[in-house]
Amino acid sequence: MAQTTRETTALQPDLVEALQAPGTWTWAYVDASGNREDPRRLAALQRRTVSDALQQQGASGRAVEVIEEELVEQPGVPAPVARYVLVRDDELVLSEVLPGHLHGQESVGTGTVPDLLPLLAHRPFDLPFLVVQVGREGGGFRGYRLGHAPSGAPEDEQRVQGRTDTLHKVKSGNGWKQSHWQQHTEEIWKQTAGEVAAALEEAVRTTSPRLIVVAGDIRARELLRGELSAATKALVTEVAVDPRADDASEKALVQHVDLALARVLASRRHDVQDLLRTHEGRGDNESVSGIGPVVDALQQAQAAVVALDAAALGDRTLYALAAAPWVATAPEQAGGVEVLGQVPAVCALVRAIVLTDAELVLVNAASLPSGAPASALLRWRVGPAVPA
Known part of the structure; x- marks a missing residue:
């Protein structure tokens, strides 16, 4: 039987808890990038546009004020960046800076159910990763999570300072003295790499990252890689820049991290699609396709993974319920x-x-199988069809 590891949701537990209680939700998902001409004026116009749209949809005055107040605050993150603000019954529930371009269209609205798709598009699952910087004098790393702004304090940060009594190999001279000092320096670098690797292995054990990006001096990177376990080494991708050098190097590191994360997400998407096709071909009742069958699976908490094409859903509607089973295709369901x-x-x-x-x-x-807008991998098999 084909297997897939289900990822953990990246939404905060308090938000999940808040969703269980009925209320009136108001939200705004907008581009908050500041790399535009006259950014303050454009931000003010954006807030006015959001406020007008919410008022036209019947949002309360207080809810509109809360969202406006959040949008005034500068994101403090290099462009591109988006902002997601969520209010329930006039109380702020969530205000998030989401690095990267908008995923789809801006979304502004109010109603009994919020539009959570933008938030999950930026954070499809909980994906911790480490960014490591190494040099001859030592190294360190920071821990982050997918879709969280890197401007805030990292979840984990460590620095290892190596010995600095001999950092440079002798480039001139001859005889035993040169050889001795070269060997001595190499041993210092290797010892430092071992200390960085030990700290990194501990972080891998405690945080279970899906990706490790290593930047810095080429020889330091080689030594670090040689000190890592096979399991940790399999998570590593290297970028040949020292981000401390200049802004261009820092930008190159950011771009490398973005591409590496995109590859992880693409791999996950490919795995799910492959499993869906496998189960469909086998007819083993371990997956379903189509809106109705997926809703049935969600009603029973049977769906482990739901593959969804939001655009393909178009203007279709479903019924939101105040408690489990949470969703229905018709009121009688x-x-x-x-x-x-x-x-x-x-x-x-x-x-x-x-x-x-x-x-x-x-x-x-x-x-997806049969081109359906939604399919699901199941936690347990669908039972055999009941004879007519």
Whole structure:
């Protein structure tokens, strides 16, 4: 049987808890990049546009004020960057800076169910990673998580200072003295690399990163790699820059990290799509395709991973419920639970995915079995069909 490791949701537990209680939600997901001509004026116009849109949709005056106040604050992160603000019953629930370009269109609205898709598009699952910088004098690393702004304090940061009594190999002279000092210096570098590697191995043990990016001096990188275990080495990708050198090197490191993270996400998406095709071909009842079957699986908390093409859902709607099973295709499917209302299918599905602790993978419908806009890998098999 094909297997997949289900990833952990990247949403905060308090947000998941807040979603379980009925209320009126108001949200704004906008581009907050400051690398534009006259950024203050454009930011003010953006806030006015958001406020007007929310007022037209019937948002309360207080909710609009809360969102405006959050959008005034500068993100403090290099462009491109987005901002997501979420309010429930006039109280701020979430205000997040999301590094990177907008994932899809801006979203501004109010209703019984929030649009969580932008947040999960930036943070599809909990993906910790480490950025390591090494040199002849020592090294260090910082721990981050996908979709979290790097301007804040990193989740883990360590620095190892090596011996500095002999850092440079002798380039002139001859005889035993030159050889002696070269060997002595190499031993210092190797010892320092071993200390950095030991700290890094401990961080890998405690944080379980999916990616380790190593930058810095080429010889220091070689020595560090030689000190790492095979399991840790498999997570490493190297970038041939020293980010301390200049702004261009720092930018090159950021770009390398972005590309490396994109490869991890693409690999995850490919794995899920491959498993869905495998189960579909086998007919082993370990996956379902189509909105109706996926809703059925979510109602039973049976869906482990939901692959979704938000654009392919179009204007379809589903019914959001006040309690489990959280979502229904029709009011009579609610099982006696209060129906909050008929909402966009993407909002209802994403909310149910979060509340049943499933994983969301955003895909193109063309890659899914039968071209369905939604498919799911199941926690347990669907039972055999009941004879008519």
